[in-house]
Amino acid sequence: MLFFETSNTSPGHTDADSLHALWGRDAAEQPCTLQMDGVLRMLLKRFDVDTAVITLRDKDGAVVKIRCGDNPLELNFSSALAACAAGGHTICVLEDIETTGQAACPAQKPLRFYAGAPLFIEPCGDPVGALSLMATQPKTFSETDRLILRSAALAVSAMLVMPHNPATAAAIALSAEKSVVLINRDQAIEAVNQRFTQITHLGPTDAQRMGVDHLLCLHREHAGAVVLGHALLVEMAVHGRTHCRTKSGNTLPVEVLVFPLPDEHHRVGKTILLIAPVFKGRLDDFLSSLRSRERDELLELHIAGLWAVDSAGR
Numbered sequence: 443m444l445f446f447e448t449s450n451t452s453p454g455h456t457d458a459d460s461l462h463a464l465w466g467r468d469a470a471e472q473p474c475t476l477q478m479d480g481v482l483r484m485l486l487k488r489f490d491v492d493t494a495v496i497t498l499r500d501k502d503g504a505v506v507k508i509r510c511g512d513n514p515l516e517l518n519f520s521s522a523l524a525a526c527a528a529g530g531h532t533i534c535v536l537e538d539i540e541t542t543g544q545a546a547c548p549a550q551k552p553l554r555f556y557a558g559a560p561l562f563i564e565p566c567g568d569p570v571g572a573l574s575l576m577a578t579q580p581k582t583f584s585e586t587d588r589l590i591l592r593s594a595a596l597a598v599s600a601m602l603v604m605p606h607n608p609a610t611a612a613a614i615a616l617s618a619e620k621s622v623v624l625i626n627r628d629q630a631i632e633a634v635n636q637r638f639t640q641i642t643h644l645g646p647t648d649a650q651r652m653g654v655d656h657l658l659c660l661h662r663e664h665a666g667a668v669v670l671g672h673a674l675l676v677e678m679a680v681h682g683r684t685h686c687r688t689k690s691g692n693t694l695p696v697e698v699l700v701f702p703l704p705d706e707h708h709r710v711g712k713t714i715l716l717i718a719p720v721f722k723g724r725l726d727d728f729l730s731s732l733r734s735r736e737r738d739e740l741l742e743l744h745i746a747g748l749w750a751v752d753s754a755g756r
Contacts, residue, residue, distance in 0.1 A: 480679040491577040498571035538580035555581040559595035593618035597701040604703040621717040643689035677710040
C-alpha cells in the first residue's frame with residue numbers, strides 16, 4: 443500500500459530528488475519498491491506493530507510518505523513526526539501517545555504508539571527522512587528494540603541509496619550499532635562492521651574464509667536456519683533466529699534481519715545481514731539496564747564461556 447503527500451514545488455536535481463524519482467508513485471510496481479515493501483512487512487512482524495512507513499522530505503521540508511507495509515492505518519501521524527523533529531539524528535519513541543500528551547489525529551483508529559529512526563543518504567550527513575513504526579495500542583520499546591530499529595533504519599537507508607551509489611550504501615550499512623555482515627550476489631561475505639568483530643572476534647578475512655552458511659549455522663535443521671537459508675537463496679527480506687559462530691569456537695544465539703539491496707537494474711547486488719545477540723528472560727533485562735561499555739564487557743565474557751546467567755536470572 444502507498445500513501446503520498448506531495449508538494450507543488452518544481453523538482454530540482456539534488457540527491458533527495460533522485461530518491462523521490464526512484465521510490466515515488468511512478469516506480470510503485472518496480473522490483474526495487476516491491477523489495478522495500480517486503481522489508482517493511484518483515485519489520486511489522488519483528489516489532490509487532492500495525493504499520494511501518496518510510497518518509498522522505500523534499501527540499502521545502504514537506505513529508506512524502508513513500509511506502510507502507512501491511513495493515514495500513516489511515517492515520518495522520520504528523521503530530522508524532524513533529525514531536526520527534528527536534529531529535530535530529532536520534533531515535534524518537536512515544537510508547538503511549540495519549541499519556542505523553544501527544545494528540546493523535548485519527549481517521550479510523552487512534553494512534554497510540556510511534557517509533558521513528560532517521561534515514562540518511564550519506565554516512566555523516568543530515569537526516570533525509572525516517573523509518574516509522576506505528577500501532578493503535580501502547581507498546582513497551584526496549585533498549586534492544588531501539589538499537590535494532592536504529593540499525594534497521596541504516597539498512598533501509600542503504601536500500602534507498604544502492605541504485606545510485608553502491609559504495610555509499612555499503613558504508614551507511616556498515617556504520618550500524620548492531621553487527622552487520624554484507625554479502626554479495628554470490629552469497630560470499632564482502633565486509634563486516636566493527637561491531638561484528640567486537641562481538642565475535644572475527645575479522646573480515648576470518649568471516650570470508652568461514653562463509654555465511656557456516657558462520658550462521660545455516661546447515662542446521664532448525665526452523666530459523668532453514669528460513670534464513672531459503673531467504674538468501676530467493677533474495678527476500680526475512681527475520682529469523684539462528685546461531686553465530688565466534689572465533690573461540692562457541693556459538694552465540696542471534697536474531698538476523700535480512701535486507702536485500704536492489705541495484706540500478708533492480709537486481710539484488712548485495713544483501714545486508716543485521717545480527718543481534720538474543721538473551722532470554724532476566725538476562726536480556728539485565729544487559730539492557732547496563733551502560734554500553736559494561737554490557738560489551740559482559741558479552742565478551744559470555745561469548746568466551748566465562749560468564750553465564752540462566753533464564754531465571756541465576
